[in-house]
Amino acid sequence: MLEVDDIHVAYGQVKVLFGTSLKAQSGEILCLLGRNGAGKTTIMKSIMGLLPLSAGTVKLDGKVISEMPAHEIPKERIGYVPQGRRLFPELTVSENIEIGLMTCQEQNDTREWVLDIFPRLRERLDQQASTLSGGEQQMLATARALCLRPRVLLLDEPTEGLQPSMIEQIRQVVVRMKSEGVAVIMVEQRVDAVLSIADKVTFIEHGNDLESVTADYLREHPELLKKHLGV
Amino acid sequence: MDFGPHLLLASLEGAVTAAILALTAMGLSIVFGVMRVVNVAHGEFFMIGAVIAWAVASSFTGNPAIGFIAALIVAPLIAGIIAAVADKLILQRVNYDPDRTIVATIGLLYIIQQTALMTFGPDARPVTPPFNTRLSLPWFEIGESGFVMTWPWGLSTTSYKLFVIVAAIAVLTGLWVLMTRTKAGLIMRATQQDSETAQAFGVPVKRVYSYVFGLGAGLAAVGAVLVVPIQQAHYLMGHDPLLLSFIVVIIGGLGSLPGTVIAAILIGMSDGIISVFFSPTLAKIIATLVVALVLVFRPHGLLGKKV
Numbered sequence: 001m002l003e004v005d006d007i008h009v010a011y012g013q014v015k016v017l018f019g020t021s022l023k024a025q026s027g028e029i030l031c032l033l034g035r036n037g038a039g040k041t042t043i044m045k046s047i048m049g050l051l052p053l054s055a056g057t058v059k060l061d062g063k064v065i066s067e068m069p070a071h072e073i074p075k076e077r078i079g080y081v082p083q084g085r086r087l088f089p090e091l092t093v094s095e096n097i098e099i100g101l102m103t104c105q106e107q108n109d110t111r112e113w114v115l116d117i118f119p120r121l122r123e124r125l126d127q128q129a130s131t132l133s134g135g136e137q138q139m140l141a142t143a144r145a146l147c148l149r150p151r152v153l154l155l156d157e158p159t160e161g162l163q164p165s166m167i168e169q170i171r172q173v174v175v176r177m178k179s180e181g182v183a184v185i186m187v188e189q190r191v192d193a194v195l196s197i198a199d200k201v202t203f204i205e206h207g208n209d210l211e212s213v214t215a216d217y218l219r220e221h222p223e224l225l226k227k228h229l230g231v
Numbered sequence: 232m233d234f235g236p237h238l239l240l241a242s243l244e245g246a247v248t249a250a251i252l253a254l255t256a257m258g259l260s261i262v263f264g265v266m267r268v269v270n271v272a273h274g275e276f277f278m279i280g281a282v283i284a285w286a287v288a289s290s291f292t293g294n295p296a297i298g299f300i301a302a303l304i305v306a307p308l309i310a311g312i313i314a315a316v317a318d319k320l321i322l323q324r325v326n327y328d329p330d331r332t333i334v335a336t337i338g339l340l341y342i343i344q345q346t347a348l349m350t351f352g353p354d355a356r357p358v359t360p361p362f363n364t365r366l367s368l369p370w371f372e373i374g375e376s377g378f379v380m381t382w383p384w385g386l387s388t389t390s391y392k393l394f395v396i397v398a399a400i401a402v403l404t405g406l407w408v409l410m411t412r413t414k415a416g417l418i419m420r421a422t423q424q425d426s427e428t429a430q431a432f433g434v435p436v437k438r439v440y441s442y443v444f445g446l447g448a449g450l451a452a453v454g455a456v457l458v459v460p461i462q463q464a465h466y467l468m469g470h471d472p473l474l475l476s477f478i479v480v481i482i483g484g485l486g487s488l489p490g491t492v493i494a495a496i497l498i499g500m501s502d503g504i505i506s507v508f509f510s511p512t513l514a515k516i517i518a519t520l521v522v523a524l525v526l527v528f529r530p531h532g533l534l535g536k537k538v
Contacts, residue, residue: 048431071435086428088421099421102414103433144432 001026001183002047002078002152007056007066009039009046009207016042017207019056024152024183029174031194031215032187034204035229040187041083043204044156047185048080049073060152074103076152079145083156083187085137087144089130093121096129096140100147114143117173135166142173153177155186159193171197191229195219203228236370236383238504243388245503247461250399251454252502253495255472256479257406257488258450264486265423265443268327271336273451274473275343276314280306280452281464282347285356288459296361299460307452313343314448315441322444323437340469347466360391360460395457402453403492410488419443423486451476474515475502478522484535493533 002024009017016039024030032040045051047058049070058066065073074080079100088096101111115122118139124132129140138158145153155174159167175197178184188194194201198215203224210228218224259273284302291298317339325331367387369380410416421429422439430436451472455464462468479498483490498518505514525532 050427050431069435070430071433074431074433080431082428082431086425088424088428090424091417091420095417095420098414098417099429099432099434102418148432 001061002185003059004043004047005057005059007043007046007058008054009042009051010054011042011051015207017046020204020207020209021056022185022202022209022212024185026151026183027178027181028199029178029184029186029197030200030202031198032185032202032204033191033194033225033229038204039207040204041156042207044080044082044154044185044187047073047154048078074148077104077148077150078152078154079148079150081138081141081145081153081155081158083160085141087129087137087140090128092126092128093132093140094125096144097121097147100144104148106147106149110147110149114146117146117176118143135162135169138162138166138170142170146173146177150177150182152183152185155184157187157189159188159190167193191225233370233383235372236368236386237507239368239370240386240388241504241507242500243392243503244507245500247392247395247499248503249496249499250396251458252472252475252479252499253492254399254402254454254457255451256476256483256491256495257403258447258454259476260480260483260486260488260491261419261450262444262447263480264488265419266322266327266440267329268322268332268444269329269336270444270447271333271473272317272339272343273336273447273476274469274471275340275347276310276448276469277451277455277472278347278464278466278469279310279313279343279448280455281459281468282351282356282466283309283452284456284459285358285464286351288358289356294361295359299358299361299456302358302459303453303456306456307449310452311445311449315445318441318444322440327440344466344469351466353466355463355465356459357463358459360389362390362394363460364390366390366393391460395461398457399454402450406450407488415442475518478518480532481522482525482532484532487532487534487536490532490534 004020004022006019006021007017008019020039020043022030032043034040042051046053049066049068053066057064060076065076088099097111097114120136121139121143124136129137132140142158158170174184195215195218200212200214201218202212203210205228213224255277259270262268262270283306287302287305288298291301321335321339322332325335365387366389367382370383370386371380410419418434418439422434422436426436475498479494480491483494502514502518505517
């Protein structure tokens with residue numbers, strides 16, 4: 001479904017991705033594992049068109065999206081939960097959701113659907129996003145991405161710095177999206193969290209994809225973790 | 232004239248200055264807030280507004296109100312379009328890099344100024360106000376015979392000056408509604424807070440920047456159209472509004488719209504009052520001193536956020 005093919009990306013003069021490829025299927029959770037600085041976040045930003053590709057393509061259902069202007073890419077229903085949440089801090093919860101709804105011109109039914117998934121946000125609609133707790137901010141960032149009714153959901157370290165009950169809630173939402181046929185690509189540091197929900201795992205190192213395996217295979221061969229991550 | 236009526240007269244002059252300044256500075260503030268661009272050419276958009284207002288108003292004969300209303304629509308529109316084109320042709324090409332945009336807008340300043348000189352010439356051009364009734368103002372005092380109302384000689388204003396104040400309030404209210412109550416405003420605020428994430432949610436950031444740059448220039452031009460019946464249009468008239476707008480935006484807090492209004496009232500009123508009682512030069516000296524003090528003791532301005 002979403003196919004990243006041999007992409008090369010640089011921040012100015014500093015090259016970060018050297019021909020990375022990966023594939024995500026609908027109804028499947030693909031996790032990207034790799035050390036800090038391996039290029040995981042760069043892959044996510046490149047899919048969203050926020051960084052220019054010097055080579056390679058990103059395709060969604062066969063359509064090349066990497067040549068589209070960056071603001072057109074999310075309209076293909078690619079929801080993005082950036083690292084560190086990146087909410088609009090001075091906008092209210094309601095306004096942050098509104099921005100998500102405007103992306104694909106979704107209406108009130110989507111708003112209700114999202115607020116039913118995260119009832120906590122419904123209680124805080126008029127509150128400024130920056131005043132939410134960490135867990136609520138992550139909920140809002142996820143809700144904002146769900147407002148696109150995504151076909152592909154990109155989550156960059158969605159559980160970073162959250163308490164276990166919040167991690168569980170986010171996990172349940174991700175699993176639910178998978179069961180509704182969304183292709184999920186997730187960057188995650190915690191190996192146990194990855195193993196519990198991922199269908200496939202791609203190891204990233206030095207801007208390359210080293211190896212893609214199914215999560216079942218990884219569970220049977222934990223030595224791969226040692227080999228690629230040193231843990 | 233006694234001190235009281237004299238102060239009232241000075242305050243009215245100050246209020247007119249404040250009204251024009253609030254509009255002009257608001258344009259600068261919005262551009263900086265959303266785009267992080269320090270627009271050194273802002274005063275020239277003010278000048279364009281004034282010169283075009285003269286050109287439009289003088290092309291109409293008959294009732295001056297018709298020409299004035301046409302100018303009020305056409306001048307901000309043309310200034311806005313010129314700014315949006317400049318954004319596309321210049322600022323976009325330098326990727327909104329802070330240093331390069333300053334140099335680029337300095338260049339833009341001279342291009343606009345010299346083009347105005349070559350097109351309209353060096354003369355100062357008056358615009359007839361649409362209405363200009365002299366209104367005498369009463370003064371109240373408690374004398375030996377109790378509370379009396381007097382009409383001190385010289386204590387008067389014109390209906391046009393009052394209109395300028397009302398019009399500025401109306402435009403600023405409209406702007407506030409635009410920013411806080413409409414989708415366009417929501418998009419601008421989201422872009423201001425995190426342009427990359429806004430783009431990841433389908434906001435065409437480049438187009439938003441062009442509109443915002445146009446809006447900023449348009450606000451300066453509205454201020455200029457309102458002022459030309461009081462001052463004359465001239466190709467060098469952009470300097471003072473630029474300097475005062477910077478002063479206001481720094482005091483109010485960079486990018487803070489309410490701060491900009493408060494600072495505009497503060498600087499406009501003090502400018503008007505000090506100019507009447509002492510001299511316009513002293514007013515500028517004091518305003519600049521206030522900026523220096525603000526930068527020392529409250530670098531983020533009155534309502535700006537700490538960085």
